[in-house]
Amino acid sequence: MNFIPKIEYTELNTGVAKSFTFDSAPEGDPFNEEIKTSTKVTTSNDGTQQVQFNYAYENISLEFTFQTEATKQAVEDFFKAHAVRLGKFNYFPSSDEADFKEYTLDQKDIKFSRPIPTGTAGVFEYDFKLKFRRVL
Numbered sequence: 001m002n003f004i005p006k007i008e009y010t011e012l013n014t015g016v017a018k019s020f021t022f023d024s025a026p027e028g029d030p031f032n033e034e035i036k037t038s039t040k041v042t043t044s045n046d047g048t049q050q051v052q053f054n055y056a057y058e059n060i061s062l063e064f065t066f067q068t069e070a071t072k073q074a075v076e077d078f079f080k081a082h083a084v085r086l087g088k089f090n091y092f093p094s095s096d097e098a099d100f101k102e103y104t105l106d107q108k109d110i111k112f113s114r115p116i117p118t119g120t121a122g123v124f125e126y127d128f129k130l131k132f133r134r135v136l
Helices: 069-081
Strands: 006-010 017-021 033-043 049-067 089-092 101-105 113-117 124-135
Touching: 017 069, 049 069, 069 124
Parallel strands: none
Antiparallel strands: 006 017, 006 089, 033 049, 049 124, 089 101, 101 124, 113 124
């Protein structure tokens, strides 16, 4: 496993299938999953608590560093044309494997940092964070 992720999706507006592979593995844990629940707890007059379980979901938070301009542009296109509309996508934790899970984006914005120029005038490498969510 190379742990260099890949995303596949079908653009909501155009129906065009697209994919892109990141330039390198995310920083730290390549999965970095967190499982949460959606519940509502109520207390009756006699003090008894009742729990309404709605669903469980998995969140993944990934931080990518030193991504090229091409990858930054692919992520930006994915974000604008698909992910902000809560379009589902296939996330492959390792681009050399066939296993994936279906997620939606769990953020309303994305910030691209330009920490390091590549040596060519005006060409940078980018850092950014992505958060995904799926109902279990």
